[in-house]
Amino acid sequence: MKPEKMTDAQWVVDQKKRRGSLTDEECEELELKTLSTIQLCLAPHVLQEVLDKTTAVDHWVCLEELYIAKSLANMIHLKERLYTFRMVEGTPVKKHLNEFNSILIDLKSLDVKIEDEDKAILLVVSLPLSYKHFKEIMLYRNSNTILFEDVKSNLLSKKKFDLDIQTDSAEGLVVRGKTTEKGNSNRSKNRSKSKNPHVLW
Numbered sequence: 001m002k003p004e005k006m007t008d009a010q011w012v013v014d015q016k017k018r019r020g021s022l023t024d025e026e027c028e029e030l031e032l033k034t035l036s037t038i039q040l041c042l043a044p045h046v047l048q049e050v051l052d053k054t055t056a057v058d059h060w061v062c063l064e065e066l067y068i069a070k071s072l073a074n075m076i077h078l079k080e081r082l083y084t085f086r087m088v089e090g091t092p093v094k095k096h097l098n099e100f101n102s103i104l105i106d107l108k109s110l111d112v113k114i115e116d117e118d119k120a121i122l123l124v125v126s127l128p129l130s131y132k133h134f135k136e137i138m139l140y141r142n143s144n145t146i147l148f149e150d151v152k153s154n155l156l157s158k159k160k161f162d163l164d165i166q167t168d169s170a171e172g173l174v175v176r177g178k179t180t181e182k183g184n185s186n187r188s189k190n191r192s193k194s195k196n197p198h199v200l201w
Contacts, residue, residue: 031056038063043102067109078107082114082122089128093159097152100126120148123155134158 022030034056039047042063049066053059067074082103087096100123107114114122124138124146138151 035059067106075107075110075112078103078110079112082107085122085126087126087128087131089130093155096126097123097155116148117146120146120151123148123151127155131158 038056038059039050042050046063046066050059050062053062085100085103104114104119121139124135127135134155138146138154
């Protein structure tokens with residue numbers, strides 16, 4: 001299929017260069033494979049931007065315009081997203097980290113360098129109120145530096161620790177519930193004995 005921004009004459013010349021000894025069927029199959037490969041590599045929110053495109057070339061051109069074009073407006077938009085990015089209460093930690101890293105990758109594609117310490121601080125600041133204690137430890141501990149990888153690993157470790165605590169608490173409640181039921185059962189039996197002294201056990 002002819003890309004949107006190509007004239008018929010350009011399309012003919014381009015096809016001759018591309019095909020070489022390939023048949024029409026082989027060219028069509030190669031085009032479909034290329035298109036599928038590009039789509040599989042895109043995040044869902046990015047894929048939505050190119051759903052109306054029908055060729056691999058159109059996909060690529062659209063992606064370049066969206067994410068590679070080094071325009072001031074695009075750069076400002078991405079920086080604004082980074083500096084105002086906040087985690088909503090209840091959001092899984094891994095999902096939050098993936099979205100945060102996605103913004104950093106987009107900025108890197110524009111040759112915008114964010115210092116490691118700045119990335120670490122921005123990630124800590126993006127956490128919600130329920131992470132208040134964690135944020136204080138990360139920002140005000142006795143250390144001259146704060147590393148992005150350290151914040152990420154500590155954040156994931158905290159989440160695992162919280163899940164373990166919740167599991168232990170749930171198991172404790174189940175055990176305590178069974179113990180209470182057993183105690184109530186024993187008390188009921190004792191009351192029955194006292195009311196009916198002629199019963200032999």
